[in-house]
Amino acid sequence: MSDSLRFPGGFLWGAATSSYQVEGNNHNNQWWAWEQEGGHIEDGTVSGLACDHYNRFQEDFALAQELGHNAHRFSIEWSRIEPEEGRWDEKEVEHYRRVVESVREHGMVPFVTLHHFTNPLWFERLGAWTNPRAPELVARYAGHMAKALGGAVPFWLTINEPSVTPAGGYMTGEFPPCERDMNKAMAAAKHILIALGTMHQAIKENALHDPPVGPVINMTYVQPASDSEEDSRAARILDRYLNSYWLDGLRDGVVGPPAEGREEAPGLKGAWDFVGVNYYSRARVKAGPPPTLIEQLSPDADAETSTMGWEVYPEGFYHCLMRAASHGVPVYITENGIGTDDDEQRCRYIVRHLREAHRALRDGADIRSYLHWCFQDNFEWTRGFRQKFGMVATRPGTLDRLPKPSAYMFRDIARENGVTPEIIERYLESDR
Numbered sequence: 001m002s003d004s005l006r007f008p009g010g011f012l013w014g015a016a017t018s019s020y021q022v023e024g025n026n027h028n029n030q031w032w033a034w035e036q037e038g039g040h041i042e043d044g045t046v047s048g049l050a051c052d053h054y055n056r057f058q059e060d061f062a063l064a065q066e067l068g069h070n071a072h073r074f075s076i077e078w079s080r081i082e083p084e085e086g087r088w089d090e091k092e093v094e095h096y097r098r099v100v101e102s103v104r105e106h107g108m109v110p111f112v113t114l115h116h117f118t119n120p121l122w123f124e125r126l127g128a129w130t131n132p133r134a135p136e137l138v139a140r141y142a143g144h145m146a147k148a149l150g151g152a153v154p155f156w157l158t159i160n161e162p163s164v165t166p167a168g169g170y171m172t173g174e175f176p177p178c179e180r181d182m183n184k185a186m187a188a189a190k191h192i193l194i195a196l197g198t199m200h201q202a203i204k205e206n207a208l209h210d211p212p213v214g215p216v217i218n219m220t221y222v223q224p225a226s227d228s229e230e231d232s233r234a235a236r237i238l239d240r241y242l243n244s245y246w247l248d249g250l251r252d253g254v255v256g257p258p259a260e261g262r263e264e265a266p267g268l269k270g271a272w273d274f275v276g277v278n279y280y281s282r283a284r285v286k287a288g289p290p291p292t293l294i295e296q297l298s299p300d301a302d303a304e305t306s307t308m309g310w311e312v313y314p315e316g317f318y319h320c321l322m323r324a325a326s327h328g329v330p331v332y333i334t335e336n337g338i339g340t341d342d343d344e345q346r347c348r349y350i351v352r353h354l355r356e357a358h359r360a361l362r363d364g365a366d367i368r369s370y371l372h373w374c375f376q377d378n379f380e381w382t383r384g385f386r387q388k389f390g391m392v393a394t395r396p397g398t399l400d401r402l403p404k405p406s407a408y409m410f411r412d413i414a415r416e417n418g419v420t421p422e423i424i425e426r427y428l429e430s431d432r
């Protein structure tokens with residue numbers, strides 16, 4: 001009989017969501033406007049009512065509690081709170097106050113994200129993150145929420161996946177505003193990094209207590225396709241953009257290349273009380289053409305992949321967690337999960353990744369949570385509703401919530417505060 005993988009006392013187990021993907025009817029941001037143009041979402045769906053979580057949050061939190069969760073991550077929709085520049089909608093602030101309360105009443109610790117990809121239309125019209133005023137504008141919103149929600153929020157997450165917005169919006173052009181302009185991408189990256197500092201400061205100044213505040217970095221394990229100098233260089237470029245630009249920027253307080261030069265950003269140095277880590281996969285890269293100089297390889301034909309086409313690579317999780325932890329701040333796993341129609345695959349994915357997190361813990365990493373992406377099937381950005389990341393299915397039409405077997409497996413793990421020998425035997429024995 002295998003031993004169990006026990007986690008430290010007080011470890012937080014739960015799931016994550018984001019406003020646009022689950023709430024429904026977030027019509028005042030750039031994603032909604034872009035969707036209205038038609039033809040952008042791969043499966044032809046629109047976010048629309050999404051999971052109607054805006055109205056059903058009590059039901060969702062009751063279910064999460066039943067499923068053993070003791071923590072929950074969600075995001076506040078900025079475009080609801082500040083529908084026009086400088087105008088606050090206090091009814092919406094009140095809504096999120098009730099959401100936070102409800103998370104707590106259902107025995108879970110709330111993790112509150114302030115920015116998860118969506119921008120209010122007015123902010124978008126100002127050029128969004130390319131505008132040098134962006135760090136100040138988003139900090140004002142962060143301060144407003146910190147003041148309003150006072151002592152009720154134990155963990156604030158500033159910006160979700162800072163590298164995705166410049167890359168999606170201005171490099172690959174996959175996300176609105178769908179541009180391909182490296183100068184804009186670098187300006188956006190720079191202002192987002194600076195904003196991690198301004199938001200941190202604004203929350204600290206406005207919250208009643210001194211809540212921990214941190215960013216959510218989507219760490220990717222980057223490897224060169226070969227050991228040639230060119231491929232190694234390509235790997236260094238991508239690794240810098242995805243990982244160290246943000247991690248080192250927060251550590252040193254410096255906005256460095258690739259954005260431009262070496263510029264100190266006041267308030268950025270040490271602007272993290274913890275680091276949130278999202279991990280999905282690895283990236284293998286070789287040298288490529290300008291402007292990025294990199295080309296990402298597709299997974300090998302025999303590699304296990306998700307319906308997103310992402311390679312399943314649990315070992316990379318260990319390396320990313322160790323690297324995040326080496327910065328000396330606590331690590332909270334804020335997302336990890338898989339798009340799949342095969343829930344057995346999800347179970348195996350979870351257990352294999354938990355084994356890596358456990359290995360990192362054993363090797364000294366101070367890891368304090370595992371928040372699975374996602375609580376329920378939802379609107380997966382350009383990929384639409386076709387992608388199933390949830391431990392809970394959302395039935396089309398009725399929007400009924402239907403826990404999948406993985407939700408019950410996760411419940412057992414959360415209740416035991418560890419992966420039990422039975423679960424290990426079922427999902428790990430074969431790949432020992």
Ligand code: FCB
Nearest residue numbers: 018160161218373380389
């Ligand atoms: C992450 C995002 C999240 C979701 C998952 C699959 O990059 O933070 O919103 O789309 O990927």
